[in-house]
Amino acid sequence: QHELDAKFNMTKLLQKHLAILAISGAGKSYATTVLIEELVNRGLKDGRIAIIVIDNHGEYESLKNDAAFKDKITIIDAREVKVGCKHMTGKAFAALLPHMTSVQIRELNRIIYATRKKEGAFDLTDLIESVKVDLYF
Secondary structure, three states, rough: OOOOOOOHHHHHHOOOOOOOOOOOOOHHHHHHEEEEEEHHHHOOOHOOOOHHHHHHHOOHHHHHHOOOOOOOOOOOOHHHOEEEOOOOHHHHHHHOOOOOHHHHHHHHHHHHHHHHHHHHOOOOHHHHHOOOHHHHH
8 A cells, every 4th residue: 555645736637527446445435525625625716616426325425514514515315306308209218218119109209298288397207107197097
């Protein structure tokens, strides 16, 4: 094991894409936490960026309990996130579900159109309910 100091040009580091890759137990979560802390603590003159972390393992929950970050971060429960489907089509769903038949695509288009007309904005849960209602009536 080595202890090496590292300095990064944050502007160059975050211009495009960033991946932190290593074997299990190598410190990816720790490195990410340190990176988030540094970015959150940047001064206005250094430039601040929005950070969105999708934390499906709860590895970064400690940040919300840290008094230094309490007023600087917002935790959003994934169960409250909805993905809108208003502009999706049967064909778009078929690209994600390649085994859909042309009849299924046509029927899904009809249901999407009816749901859009009735509800305006809707999410995937609403669309699933519309499909269920259509199946049973």
